[in-house]
Amino acid sequence: xxxxxRRERGVDLAHRFNWMDRIFDEWMHSLPMRRTFxxxxxxxxxxxIRVDEYRDGDTLVIRAELPGIDPAKDVELTVSDxxxxxxxxxxxxxxxxxxxxxxxxLHYGKxxxxxxxxxxxxxxxxAATYTSGILEVRVPVAARPPEAQPTKIAITEG
Numbered sequence: 001x002x003x004x005x006r007r008e009r010g011v012d013l014a015h016r017f018n019w020m021d022r023i024f025d026e027w028m029h030s031l032p033m034r035r036t037f038x039x040x041x042x043x044x045x046x047x048x049i050r051v052d053e054y055r056d057g058d059t060l061v062i063r064a065e066l067p068g069i070d071p072a073k074d075v076e077l078t079v080s081d082x083x084x085x086x087x088x089x090x091x092x093x094x095x096x097x098x099x100x101x102x103x104x105x106l107h108y109g110k111x112x113x114x115x116x117x118x119x120x121x122x123x124x125x126x127a128a129t130y131t132s133g134i135l136e137v138r139v140p141v142a143a144r145p146p147e148a149q150p151t152k153i154a155i156t157e158g
Contacts, residue, residue: 049086049113060118060139066111067133075135079123084137086113 052063062084069075069088076087088111117123120142128137 049088049111051113051115053115055141056138058141058143060121060141062115062137062139064113064135064137065133066130066135069133071130071135075130077128077135077137079117079126082117082119082121082123084115084117084126084139086115086135086137087111 050065052061054061064086066075066088069090074089074091076085078085078087090108090111117139118141122140122142125140126137128135130136
């Protein structure tokens with residue numbers, strides 16, 4: 001009798017999960033609305049600029065991840081009505097063939113992001129810099145007024 005062919009379980013299982021992952025990704029990207037309205041989850045490779053936002057004193061700092069993009073040519077930064085809009089475009093440097101790819105997740109094309117600015121933001125003083133693939137936008141914000149302490153009111157029995 002011949003011995004049954006022995007499979008390496010880990011390798012076979014990894015191939016099956018990769019196949020299932022690709023099928024699921026293709027199905028999700030075929031849906032007309034890939035993100036549930038009002039929820040913040042997003043799928044890998046989605047055309048969304050990823051950002052960090054934090055306060056540095058009286059300045060709101062927004063750091064946007066834009067690697068491989070020429071900021072002078074391919075980034076447009078606008079602000080109006082208390083909303084900051086970042087629009088970027090990543091262009092393919094050379095035509096590539098799909099043959100030989102095990103995974104093809106890099107996004108090329110238009111990348112938008114719209115962020116609301118806090119009340120008191122000084123739109124005319126916004127400054128932006130681009131270093132090593134990170135766009136940093138600094139938005140001056142008026143100092144917050146000190147929170148009023150609640151006044152305790154005495155209750156009389158009557």
